[in-house]
Amino acid sequence: MTFNFAVVLKFQEALFLGLWMTLKLTLICIVLGCALGFLVALARTSKNAILRAASSVYVEFFRGTPVLVQLFWIFFCLPLILGVELSNMTSGVIALTLYMGAISSETFRASLKSVGREQLDACVALGLSHWARTTNVVLPQAVLRAAPTLLSNCVSLFKESALVSAVGMADLMFVGQNISNNTARPIEVLTIVALIYFVIAFPLTRAVTVIERRILKRLAL
């Protein structure tokens, strides 16, 4: 069998467009998902039982079902329920944001728990409002402690984003599969696509390790 990697070069531009779609989708969902995750983590520790129950059900459900099923559900069922057409991009963003929100809320919950009780007591003693306490005392520490896990969540999201190809969004995976089917050269094309994913995800996982070590050092002071 002979390999012909030059075939892939011809489709450079299409692959770049696919990669751009993957990166755009990932970045949007990281920002929205982190914000959602933080709010849900607060809701899970709230005094209101309904808020607590609703947020728990959301998190457990999204962590307990395959992302592929979630994507299909949101692509095919949400438009029926809402009675409006959703663009592919909107559905993709909704699905991956909800997934990112669910896994990140667990990260934030663990980091919130690690903020010492004494600090909250100190805030009360200083007469800080609830809002000031959350944004100025709890949030900075929670984010710092959550940083390494959040970053590895981002890598997971980047990888899971390849699933949107299954519902027809033109991301890197989708473009790669199309080229592979049209050229009948799956080995070359799919290997290159896998390498592109690897080249982006691998340095990030290394960064997780470095950041983890630094933060541990800083918190140990």
Place this chain on the structure above:
Amino acid sequence: MNYSFDFASVFRNFGPLWDGLLVTIELTIAANAIGLTFGFVLALLVMSRSPVVRLPVTLFIEFFRCTPAIIQIVWFFYCVPMLFNVFLGSVTMGILALGLNLAAFNAEAYRAAIQAVPREQLDAGVALGLTPFQRVFYIVLPTAVRNSIPVLLTNGIGIFQQSALVAIVAVQDLMYQGKTLATQTYRPIETFTIVALFYFAVSFPVSQIVGYLERRREALAS
């Protein structure tokens, strides 16, 4: 919204869904068998002193951890038959792809647990005159395996969820049957909801067990 639900149409076709669930569970169990054993071998190899052993194994592990599972599965189904001129039946191929992916993740779990065994315990082993083999078998392994159980369980249930990806390459698992049924009955909401509940009903108890094990370990540690 004015949509009338008809869950009965899903329950009339319960048979295929049930068969799909069995295939999904078969994939999960077999992939876990590969992941638990092969992952352990990989963990030992990745900690080897010889770079000739360590480098290729590290590359293998990192490659599986840093690329989407879907491309691994698609790659496996398209490229392995072309490269090696074999096709082993779609379920077997699915098991191998998922098993190798899980082995890479489990290798990291084993490695972390082995390296977390305190240095002093090994020193104590040396002081007691245990051979290197005895030190590994009676000191390192029991602690390491016990400590890695929560992560191994989480990875195992992760592969149960990832197994839905084989539906894309037409293995007739739960997801595949759900997709077929949704198209046949024009009832995507009911079908995909039931399919999601099937997955949830299996994953949720396992994640609760992991939570319990972790809480117990924290309580024991403090």
